[in-house]
Amino acid sequence: MPELPEVETVRRGLAPAMEGRRFLSVEARRPDLRFPFPERFRERLEGRRVVSLDRRAKYLLVRTDGPDALLMHLGMSGSFRVDQRGETASPGAFHIPRSKAAAHDHVVFDMEGGARITYNDPRRFGFMILADAARLEEQPLLKNLGVEPTGNALSxxxxxxxxxxxxxxxxxxxxxxxxxxxxxxxxxxxxxxxxxxxxxxxxxxxxxxxxxxxxxxxxxxxxxxxxxxxxxxxxxxxxxxxxxxxxxxxxxxxxxxxxxxxxxxxxxxxxxxxxxxxxxxxxxxxxxxxxxx
Missing domain, CATH: 1.10.8.50 (Helicase, Ruva Protein; domain 3)
Incomplete structure (x- = not known):
């Protein structure tokens, strides 16, 4: 399972394509991942602007200008692919093949600015849920988490x-x-x-x-x-x-x-x-x- 540094790396890779951009379309290609998708998942996200893309422990947290925040976990094999203008950036000396099977591309976000963000998860242990943005500190997955190990608070x-x-x-x-x-x-x-x-x-x-x-x-x-x-x-x-x-x-x-x-x-x-x-x-x-x- 990806650990905190991997999740933070994913957050940094997604941020330029998401922060400040609206969800133009949201497509969930199956009814569930580890958990069922929330009711009206597409309708509650489409048209909303991403205010910030944060990380809490191993969770990705998309804050929008609406009442819902998108909470995502990569599970064992979940990953994102960012395509823009028909190209997928892959810089660096070391690469591994990405899963391109359509059966594993479970969620697609088309963002304002032209980026298409695809969530691929062969094992489907990841999940996406919508949480009350005004009461995130009470969200069951987040409320009991300890201090982050990335700053001076950890002493x-x-x-x-x-x-x-x-x-x-x-x-x-x-x-x-x-x-x-x-x-x-x-x-x-x-x-x-x-x-x-x-x-x-x-x-x-x-x-x-x-x-x-x-x-x-x-x-x-x-x-x-x-x-x-x-x-x-x-x-x-x-x-x-x-x-x-x-x-x-x-x-x-x-x-x-x-x-x-x-x-x-x-x-x-x-x-x-x-x-x-x-x-x-x-x-x-x-x-x-x-x-x-």
Whole structure:
């Protein structure tokens, strides 16, 4: 499933074709994706202008000049294709084939300005819903999300407060979307390696007895912000069938330090460890048992 950097890359790719533009036509080619499309989906969007295209955790949020906001999730295999003036931009050195089967092109937005935006989803685990724009903070999918890992709000103090007293593993705590929103398996593994922290460490050990941050908490906050920023700058990781709106492959996977590198040497300078894979809560965790403590 695409993680936060991939979703942010998609948002940036769609924004020039959507922000400030009206939906000229909206076509849903099936009655549902993961969930049924909202009632009057087409009528509620057509003619509306996109005020902004935002991201919250792993959700894309289209704010319009009407009462509805369009909330979208890419699921396992969802992606967008932007065609304008009969051409599909695909710059960059690395590319992967886009699904062009009409059976998988489920939603088409024709935008003011000439762009056609097509949502393609072979597995149909993605979804699009309409939410009350005036009450987004009450929307069930959004209301319990934690802090975003992309700004200074994510600090050692916040991690200490969120993890204090928790006996769960550090890996599990970081995947809890109510604490930190948008972190997924890949970037949690990478951030823990950068912070030299074991995924099996108890989360509560990052807070002092008084509830303040330990040096580990500060180090982890800095590592999370850095790995997310680096991944966004690289266009995400684009594992399997996820890609950017222009079809270009993400680059960050070429710099993974531990993820999917089982049995390979640890990349920490002077570390003689070997990357191991363990399973935590049904998910693969990659780490170095020598330098991550």
């Amino acid at each position: 050692g103090d916040l991690i200490a407060a969120a993890f204090r007293g928790k006996a769960t593993s550090l890996k599990a705590a970081l995947l809890d979307q109510t604490l930190i929103a948008g972190l997924g398996n890949i970037y949690v593994c990478e951030a823990l390696w950068r912070a030299h922290l074991s995924p099996r460490r108890q989360a509560g050990t990052l807070a002092t007895a008084a509830g303040g941050p330990t040096a580990r908490a500060t180090r982890l906050a800095e590592a999370i912000r850095a790995v997310i920023a680096d991944a966004i700058a690289a266009g995400g990781s684009t594992l399997r069938d996820h890609a950017q709106p222009n079809g270009e492959l993400g680059y960050f996977q070429h710099t993974f330090a531990v993820y999917d590198r089982e049995h390979e040497p640890c990349r920490t300078p002077n570390c003689r460890g070997t990357v191991q894979r363990i399973v935590q809560n049904g998910r693969s965790t990659f780490f170095c048992p020598v330098c991550q403590r």
